[in-house]
Amino acid sequence: MGSEYLAGSTATLAECIANVMLLADIPLKDALRMATVNPGTFMHGRGRLKVGARADLVRFRCSDTLAVDEVWLSGVQVYKGRQREGSIPGKEPR
Numbered sequence: 131m132g133s134e135y136l137a138g139s140t141a142t143l144a145e146c147i148a149n150v151m152l153l154a155d156i157p158l159k160d161a162l163r164m165a166t167v168n169p170g171t172f173m174h175g176r177g178r179l180k181v182g183a184r185a186d187l188v189r190f191r192c193s194d195t196l197a198v199d200e201v202w203l204s205g206v207q208v209y210k211g212r213q214r215e216g217s218i219p220g221k222e223p224r
Contacts, residue, residue, distance in 0.1 A: 144196045158192060 141149070147161045156164070170177015176186055185205035191197045201209035 142198075144190065144198050148196045 139146075143165060147158075147165050150156050150161050150164065151158060166177040168177070176184060179187075185202055187200075187202040188198055189200040189202075191199055199210070200207060
């Protein structure tokens with residue numbers, strides 16, 4: 131099983147998504163595409179939600195912070211809880 135950190139990094143994916151939104155003024159929908167669909171094209175079609183595809187899903191919360199709540203791999207829940215959060219541009223963490 132992997133970890134919540136990106137390879138060679140101390141930042142989580144949620145933090146990286148929040149950073150790209152803040153530093154490059156990228157909307158959430160585009161930041162999520164950059165973090166899911168684009169890399170998924172190199173992983174045999176992962177990163178898309180469609181009939182017949184693997185059910186790899188991440189449920190997150192986006193308010194003052196971006197937080198991962200659940201992770202599902204091949205339709206099986208592998209994580210439930212609260213991980214480190216990434217700040218959302220223009221909002222202060224609570």
